[in-house]
Amino acid sequence: MALSLDDIRSLFERYGSLAYSGEPVTQLEHALQSGALAEEAGASDELVAAAFLHDLGHLLNLQGETPTQRGVDDLHQYFALPFLRPVLSEGVLEPIRLHVDAKRCLCAIDATYFGQLSADSVRSLQLQGGIFSKEEAEAFLRKPYAEDALCLRKWDDRAKEKDRPTSDLDHYLGVVERMMHRHVTI
Incomplete structure (x- = not known):
């Protein structure tokens, strides 16, 4: 079943106040900051949407606060895709799917x-497979949307600033x- 815009709003309204895995921001603040950083970088609307939605899987697959401390990888990068695929393009979905591997690549x-x-x-x-080998990083960089995923990853890393002003939920x-x-319509 596809997620509607109202479903996405409800997820953020219901679970957006949850802490973002040991960081000084909530899930909603992290999403808003990620979208804001994408906009500030002049990203396309597809990539802004991806930045805003990239961790939606955390809200669909609730594993409690900081699951990594319990050795849990919630596979959030995949969890939202079946719900979003009917309503959003690959230009939004692929950077979301690849943002975890982008971290592994950037480390390499x-x-x-x-x-x-x-x-x-x-x-x-470590739970997500560790740092890529040189060969794995090269293979990743050849994938469609790899560059978008690298940008998304960097915004993701920076979107953890307490009280950072952003546009609101309605904007994103x-x-x-x-x-x-x-x-x-395509």
């Missing part, structure tokens, strides 16, 4: 990246709604 190709990860991101990296739902309409 950027010597400074690992040192910038939060404690929870380091824990989740408006971006998602435009992408839903575009997907239906």
Whole structure:
């Protein structure tokens, strides 16, 4: 069953106040900050929608606060895709699906990246398969939407700032709604 815009709003209204895995922000604040960082970078509406929705799987597959401390990988990057696929394009879905592997790739190709990860991101990296080998990173970089996923990953890492001003939920739902309409009319 596909998620409607109202379903997405309800998920954020119901669960958006949950803590974002040991970070000083809530799930909603993280989503809003991710979308804001994408907009500030001049990203396309597809990539802004992806940035805003990239962790929606956490709200669909509730595993409690900071599941990585219990050795749980909630596979959030995959969890929302079956619900979003009927209503959104690959340009939104693929960066979401690839954003975890983008972290694994960035650790392999950027010597400074690992040192910038939060404690929870380091824990989740191990649960998600660890740092890519050189060959795995090269294969990842050849995938469609890999560059978008790398951008999304970097915004994801920065979207953990307490009290950072952003546009509101309605603003980003408006971006998602435009992408839903575009997907239906194509």
